Amino acid sequence: MPRKAKTITIDGIDKKILRMLMEDARTPILEVARQVGISGAAIHQRLRKLEKAKLILGSKLIVNPEALGFGTRAFVGMYFDKAADAPTIIKLLKRVPEVLECHYTTGNWNVFLKVLCKNNDHLMQLLNTIQDITGVARTETFISLNQDIDRQVKI
Template sequence: MGQLDQFDREILIRLEKDGRIAFSTIAASLGISNTMVHQRVAKMTEQGILSGIKPILNEKKIGYDWGSFTGITLEKDHNSARIIEALKLVPEVTECYFITGRYTLFLKIVARDHEHMREILYSKIDLIPGIAKTDSIIELGCAFRRNIAL
């Protein structure tokens, strides 16, 4: 994966501020061609630096008032690929991380209310074969969320 130059950084900074900004607007502000912006964005996408430009939903504003961070203990860690595929089928699981320590996986889960959270944990996640235990911490609100500074 190549290094980011100043044009790449400036393009990413502008896209982070407004993912809907026209490439022609970025090009004009940087004094480069529209084609160059398209090529740079395509290259950064191909390299995996830019994984997409999509909306960031505020779950609470659309009825998902509960959130949890849930550690998953597996019966056998070598089952993680199969279990991750099963977790992908649970739409309320919005993030899944490999971690070190007492859990194998760490999830971010969103739910409408406490009954919905219980249903997700007990009727969806706990029934996935190979999951030995879940341990959840209820999220009370996001203080901030951001990308790494460029």
């Protein structure tokens, strides 16, 4: 299970920097510095401080999955035979490239997955693969028709 992150305090300048880079992480540091009104070196120092405090976890390039033919996004609730099987099952799920996220949950399921497939036939094959894992009792699947909100925490 993930450890609880320490809460840190950020000032208005940090917020401006974060908002700009959350909008476009490729914004040049000198452009951020110009708009924020401090030196590029100060921006670098603040970013290092925020990275060290684990507020910034990194930056990444986002690929449009639909451009690669992945048109079916689904969520899969998984029921295990025994909760004690979870570490083994999760280890096997990490080998399945279609599984984008895996969350331990409260409620009905032991874990809840976010998966990405090319189409419904591909999803069916994936579900068979998941259901064949020893210790998986059953699954419950929800196909996403559209994603209208995709955002980060507000700074």
